[in-house]
Amino acid sequence: MNAPENTVKPGKIMLVGLGPGSQDHLTARARAAIAEADTVIGYVTYIRLVADLVEGKEVIKKAMTEELDRAIEALDRARQGKKVALISSGDAGVYGMAGPTFEVLFQAGWTPPDGENGEIEVEIIPGASALNTCAALVGAPLTHDFCAISLSDLLTPWPTIARRLDAVAYADFVVALYNPKSGRRTQQIVEAQRIFLRHRDPQTPVAIVKSGYRPKQRIELTTLEKMNEADIGMLSTVLIGNSNTFIQHGLMVTPRGYANKYAVEEGERNTRDGEQAGRSLSTGLGGWVATIQASGRSAAELAAEYRLPEDYIAAVLQSEYLPDTAEDEEGGN
């Protein structure tokens, strides 16, 4: 069924990630989306970051806590046929406006446009998140497994946050802490440190980036035991290294794992004994399974050694695994 001719042409919501805040790191698509928009909606600070791009447009500034209002306003304008840019710092899908916007849209009965339902279009325009941009300012801290945790308990219960902190500290992830501290929320970062110190060396490297890529940028490299002596605020991201992360010449680096397979001696790369280029490590899945199956040790003993659940080890001991045969390097980068 075609929409009646006199109905308003459906508008569009563009969820625009601005990146860290400097114009140099605003993507071409983000810039074009703001240029296309009739209305720009965002937190006052973010509107200020793109002030020169919003001249002549309807600009709706909202306070930090009014995320749902911003989404409702965007839907309202888009249903009037307008193109609306809803702007977030970093990436709109990382602790940003994308989630609340879809929640509001679904509650209002919105379904994706199908050419016939007359619905508004939604486009998500990615931006570099604080975790990428802050990492880039301090070296290469995220070159191995990492995760992000927000310390904001405005919408998430503290036990949920604490459980996640405990799990990732135990599992040795590099962690990016978003929303680490504000004028009112000062104890959450102290608790996060307490939880991390239960599992990690006090000397674990920590980087604190405040206002990255903005005029008041400030970078501090410190350690887990001293991190709370640093200047941390609402505009800081805290990067906590894993057990292999190190700081050298003022750069924080998490090794990719090459040292497990190769030794660089006198400028030459040599494969370590028992390892093969292009194959999983001898302690990769196949090699490890063969080792534990041949060990004759109980699931309980192995579980304690490898810090893995006993029922998982028991299942592995009873499984058959095909040997690793094909050349298999990880995806290019």
Ligand SMILES: C[S@@+](CC[C@H](N)C(=O)[O-])C[C@H]1O[C@@H](n2cnc3c(N)ncnc32)[C@H](O)[C@@H]1O
């Ligand atoms: C509500 S979250 C928004 C995150 C954003 N959508 C992103 O992808 O980066 C706000 C938090 O992001 C981090 N953040 C945002 N911009 C930053 C910057 N320029 N420098 C350091 N941290 C930043 C801080 O941890 C801040 O408390």
